Structure formats: C-alpha cells, structure tokens
Amino acid sequence: xxxxxxxxxxxxxxxxxxxxxxxxxxxxxxxxxxxxxxxxxxxxxxxxxxxxxxxxxxxxxxxxxxxxxxxxxxxxxxxxxxxxxxxxxxxxxxxxxxxxxxxxxxxxxxxxxxxxxxxxxxxxxxxxxxxxxxxxxxxxxxxxxxxxxxxxxxxxxxxxxxxxxxxxxxxxxxxxxxxxxxxxxxxxxxxxxxxxxxxxxxxxxxxxxxxxxxxxxxxxxxxxxxxxxxxxxxxxxxxxxxxxxxxxxxxxxxxxxxxxxxxxxxxxxxxxxxxxxxxxxxxxxxxxxxxxxxxxxxxxxxxxxxxxxxxxxxxxxxxxxxxxxxxxxxxxxxxxx
Numbered sequence: 001x002x003x004x005x006x007x008x009x010x011x012x013x014x015x016x017x018x019x020x021x022x023x024x025x026x027x028x029x030x031x032x033x034x035x036x037x038x039x040x041x042x043x044x045x046x047x048x049x050x051x052x053x054x055x056x057x058x059x060x061x062x063x064x065x066x067x068x069x070x071x072x073x074x075x076x077x078x079x080x081x082x083x084x085x086x087x088x089x090x091x092x093x094x095x096x097x098x099x100x101x102x103x104x105x106x107x108x109x110x111x112x113x114x115x116x117x118x119x120x121x122x123x124x125x126x127x128x129x130x131x132x133x134x135x136x137x138x139x140x141x142x143x144x145x146x147x148x149x150x151x152x153x154x155x156x157x158x159x160x161x162x163x164x165x166x167x168x169x170x171x172x173x174x175x176x177x178x179x180x181x182x183x184x185x186x187x188x189x190x191x192x193x194x195x196x197x198x199x200x201x202x203x204x205x206x207x208x209x210x211x212x213x214x215x216x217x218x219x220x221x222x223x224x225x226x227x228x229x230x231x232x233x234x235x236x237x238x239x240x241x242x243x244x245x246x247x248x249x250x251x252x253x254x255x256x257x258x259x260x261x262x263x264x265x266x267x268x269x270x271x272x273x274x275x276x277x278x279x280x281x282x283x284x285x286x287x288x289x290x291x292x293x294x295x296x297x298x299x300x301x302x303x304x305x306x307x308x309x310x311x312x313x314x315x316x317x318x319x320x321x322x323x324x325x326x327x328x329x330x331x332x333x334x335x336x337x
Contacts (some may be wrong), residue, residue: 036085050085
C-alpha cells in the first residue's frame with residue numbers, strides 16, 4: 001500500500017496500481033501508432049489532459065515527420081494511425097501523415113475538436129477528410145449546449161453542431177467508408193458526491209443519436225465514453241478543489257480486473273512531437289517514457305534502426321491508470337467492457 005500525498009487531498013490509503021495488478025503489465029501485438037502532433041490548439045478546454053491551447057507552440061518537426069512516414073511504410077503490422085494533439089489538423093505533418101498512411105492502406109483516425117473547421121485556412125478540412133476516408137473522432141462531451149460550453153468554451157457547442165451537420169452532408173455516419181464517432185467525457189466534479197464513472201456506453205449512444213437526429217439531422221456511428229484521468233488540466237482542477245486524492249481513491253475502489261486484457265497501452269505505441277515513444281497518450285502527458293528491455297527510453301529513430309516494434313516488454317504504469325480500469329474501463333476507443 002502507498003499513501004497518496006496529503007497535499008493532493010487524500011484522506012486514506014490507496015493501493016498502488018502495481019499492487020492491484022499483482023504482475024507486470026506487458027505489451028501484446030502492436031497494431032496502432034498514436035501520434036501527438038503537438039500542443040497548439042484553437043481551444044483551451046478545462047478537462048484537456050494535454051494542456052493544449054492557442055499559446056502553445058510545440059509541434060512536430062520535419063525530421064520526425066519523415067521518420068514516422070518511414071515507420072508507416074516499413075511496418076505492415078501497423079494497421080491504425082491515430083493522429084491527435086492539440087488540434088492535429090492545424091499542426092505540421094498532419095496531411096503528409098494522412099496521405100502516407102492512406103497510401104499504405106492503413107486506417108487513419110483524427111481526433112478533432114470540430115471547431116477547427118471554422119478557423120481561417122482550415123475550411124476545407126471536412127472535404128479533405130472525406131476524400132481521404134479519414135475516420136473522425138470528435139469531442140462532444142454532452143448533447144446539451146450548457147455542459148459543452150462549460151467544459152470547452154462559449155460558443156463551442158454551436159460550432160460543433162454546424163461542423164457535424166457539414167460532416168453529415170458529406171456522408172459521414174451513413175456511408176460505410178466515412179466513420180464519425182463522438183466522445184463523451186463526464187463533467188468535472190466540484191465535490192465528492194459528484195464523482196461518477198462513465199454511463200453505459202450503448203444506452204448513452206442511443207440518447208445522443210435520438211437527440212442529434214431529431215433536433216439537428218445529425219448522423220454518427222459510435223459514441224465513445226472516456227473517463228477523465230487525473231492528469232493535465234483535470235488533475236490541476238481536482239487539486240484546486242482538494243479532490244485529487246479522493247478522486248483517485250474513487251477510481252481505485254472501482255478497479256475492474258476484467259478490463260486489463262483490453263487496455264489500449266498493450267497494443268499501441270504513443271509518439272510525441274519530438275519522436276519519443278510512450279506506452280499511451282496519458283503517460284506521454286505525464287512524461288513517463290516507454291522503456292526497452294534494458295531500461296532505456298525509446299525514440300522513433302530506435303524503432304527504425306532495429307526494424308522492430310516489439311522493443312518494449314513491460315508497460316510503465318502509474319496510479320492514474322485506475323482511470324482506464326475503473327468500472328467498464330476506458331480507452332481512446334471508449335469503454336472496454
């Protein structure tokens with residue numbers, strides 16, 4: 001057992017995530033390369049674990065972009081290229097990576113905030129994504145306007161609805177090659193009694209579909225429910241409310257061992273804008289690098305030099321990993337169970 005530091009607001013003992021697992025978490029077959037293109041974004045959402053925003057300048061370099069293209073071309077076992085940010089569409093390397101991946105017949109995911117479509121110079125993004133058959137995973141933390149604007153900023157809901165209507169017109173949500181998924185995140189709690197696991201994904205998806213179709217004629221494919229992990233702005237918010245330790249204990253109390261087999265970190269490599277490798281996007285933001293069997297951090301250049309993806313045996317875990325294993329589980333693909 002370990003005590004979560006009192007300055008984080010804990011009131012009792014919380015077992016470490018390693019104690020709960022009882023054995024090391026290991027990598028399985030790698031099929032997904034998730035690339036964070038940087039931290040620049042046109043929004044600064046209150047729950048953003050990346051801490052992205054308009055004033056951030058970090059983004060992919062040309063050298064790392066070319067290395068990633070080589071990696072995509074050399075490894076047919078990589079089936080999915082998952083592009084995130086920041087707002088990935090506004091960052092260097094977005095279109096070259098989309099095009100290299102599609103030429104290699106890989107699925108491309110872009111994690112979009114939707115409002116980027118209305119920024120100068122990015123108005124063609126919906127048509128571009130449709131032409132390249134990019135799967136869009138879009139944040140819409142509620143189907144009601146007040147909740148969305150509280151988390152993401154005034155006017156974001158209306159812009160998101162207009163963007164979704166545009167995507168629907170292009171065939172997203174109805175044509176099989178144009179997949180549009182929405183992401184639900186719970187509201188950030190301001191008191192302990194507001195702690196919640198994500199709702200049942202199937203049931204909530206139907207609520208979203210009914211509301212958005214009837215009110216706005218919007219179609220989409222799937223709803224993905226994702227738990228707020230206590231890192232980045234979410235972690236900072238919880239600390240200001242003196243809830244960090246209590247929230248972590250809430251997540252640990254709902255640890256579900258059945259979720260471990262399907263954890264996203266087991267089948268993916270996460271890459272940052274500098275070409276450094278992590279086990280998942282959350283570890284990337286917490287600056288916990290993936291380690292090879294000799295205990296050394298890895299880069300894209302290392303993967304290219306070795307001509308292998310399976311250089312990692314043990315996944316690096318921290319106590320915020322409880323967020324991915326609580327209840328029905330949580331991943332970039334939604335609920336695990």
